[in-house]
Amino acid sequence: MNISALKKVKALFLDMDGVLWTDKKEIGNLQEVFEAIKSSGLKVLFGSNNATRTPEEYCEKLASFGVHVSPEQFFTSGIATIYQLRKDFPQGPKVYVFGSPSLKKLLRDNGFEVTEENADVVLASLDREINYEKISRAMIEICEHGAKFYATNTDSTFVTENGWRPGGGVMVNCVETCTGVKPFVIGKPNTVMIKMACEANGLSKDEIMAVGDRYETDIMGGLNFGCPTGLVLSGYETAETLSKLDPKPDLVCKDLAELVNTLQNL
Ligand SMILES: [Mg+2]
Known part of the structure; x- marks a missing residue:
């Protein structure tokens, strides 16, 4: 782990399924996790391959866990598809x-x-x-x-x-x-979503960390974009699957709470 590189991170590009929740069940205490993110000064942007919900529906889902965010923070594959289709057509x-x-x-x-x-x-x-x-x-x-x-x-x-x-x-x-x-x-490991998130928020590649639970999409997406990466073991990957993967993510944590805590205490 390159600590000086991680210190430049200003925003988290968060995957949702397997990071925030497993379907309807939250992972950890999301209200506490988002309070910790807020106090650390990190910006949160959401980047999920899941296109089955609109940003407004995701806001409602997060609100049901006591977390209040706005639709502009969402860069799902559905939203990024709109961006790409407008460009191509x-x-x-x-x-x-x-x-x-x-x-x-x-x-x-x-x-x-x-x-x-x-x-x-x-x-x-x-x-x-x-x-x-x-x-x-x-x-x-x-x-x-x-x-x-x-x-x-x-x-x-x-x-x-x-x-x-x-x-x-x-x-x-x-x-x-x-x-x-x-x-x-459109979705990860392609970089349409994270590029769009950076452009909309004036962030450079070294200021955003791609965070997710799946190596082939979330982490590969970050590696393809050239930004820091953080894997959480609260979803798809396990310590065992991770041992076979290379290159390793910059950070590997048990869950999002631990990842935020690690970034805060660099
Ligand atoms: Mg996921």
Whole structure:
């Protein structure tokens, strides 16, 4: 661990599932953790690959744990998708969403036309109501109408109260398999989200730490961006899986409370 590099950190780019909560259950005492973050002067930005909720819904979820934040602090893969699509299609694309109702709402709220046919873009994401018709529609839009293929994330699994379940990557794979087309992936380990968070908050690469529970997305995303990284062992990775991974994150802590405490006492 390079202590002088970690001392420059002014903001945490926090993953949520497996860091803040396991589905509906908070990890540790979030109210206390966020009070400690506030007193340390660190800024909090949220960067989750999970695109099934809007920033407002995440604010409500955090408020239920006594933590009050604002929608501007969220840079989820859904939000970053909007940023990327505006850049790639300045005229405003028509989007076929193979994803959750919240993702459709987020796109509509941001002025995008969500369509069932003749789309410019197929956007694949976690869809708990996946069916053959939706996969066929995505295939038709890409193969017959020339729509470009985007994915909010390719996570293989995500954690629920009852254990690990299939993630958005499963929907992406369905479309990729039948079309033979690889998507532009927005989520971590790509750097669209963290870049956007830094630009919006005037932060440089050495001032933000990518924090998460999963090496292949959260930590690789930070390494790809070139910022400090912090792994918490409250979710996906364990001391055993970590021992096989290289390079190691700059910080490895049991949970977010310990990570904040470590940064505070450098
Ligand atoms: Mg996670």
